[in-house]
Amino acid sequence: MGLGATVGADLLSVPFPKMVFDLAQAIAKGQTALDRSSLATLRVLAKTEFDYVPEIVEVIQAGDTTTAGGVTVTGVDVVPQPTRSIPLTLLQAGLTPSFYQFTESVIEVKMAISSKVSTQSEFEFGVEATASAGFLFASGSVSSHVDFRTSNTYSYSAEGSSLLRTTLKPVPPPARMMPRFITINTLVQPPQVTTSE
């Protein structure tokens, strides 16, 4: 198998579909948990009541007071006239839970694959010839050698990293989760109807 095929196989072995599935599943779980938390906040807001006193009427009127010495002097009395308090919940008053939504998700996979092949060859050729001559004989010899050395070095490395990034943004509460307040003010004629969502 060639090196190109190995690199291709390595790239194909990245579990991309699984990564996308895992990310999607994690987002879905996270979104459910966030929605549950927002609904729990909604319940707390709807249960937290307080008495709203829309106005306090204070009547300033003349009132004589007696000093320590027994002298009566003209003074002023402030008489508060309590008005009816209105029980309200924090939700009615104007606090709503924050809802969040995953708006963008990115999977980034980085792979660095390097392969290196080096071939080294050595070739050596030598010839040695000797000759000698005497009175009755002569001789000669020739020797030669051939050396051939070859070595191949293969190196291959693959490094990978992945990054999952999601963006979470606050969004308006889903319309079906928030109650609609219809206020009918019978103090005015004709009664005034106000609707707020």
Next chain:
Amino acid sequence: MNLESYRMYLIAVQGGLTDEKSRDLQRFVRYHEGFILMVTRTGPVVALDEAKSTLVSNHPLVEFMGPVELNPRGFLARELESIFAANLGKQVELVEGESALRS
């Protein structure tokens, strides 16, 4: 002071709110550079750095803590806003005063 990462949270106090619990929790929120916007029967509404929200939500007195927002169409939205602004204003002033004293 950078308040960009601050969000509003409603805290429900464990076992019902008492003066002592409320004070302890408020001190803890203030210690983590949070602000008390209002105190309700359930617990305080605070402004807190998002990064520190887990610290506060893990406090033993906290039964539940959830992010909240002002609904401009709410019955008392303007009143709530002015209460929050007034209380926040007092505490921001205090923080700035404290840092000025330290420097």
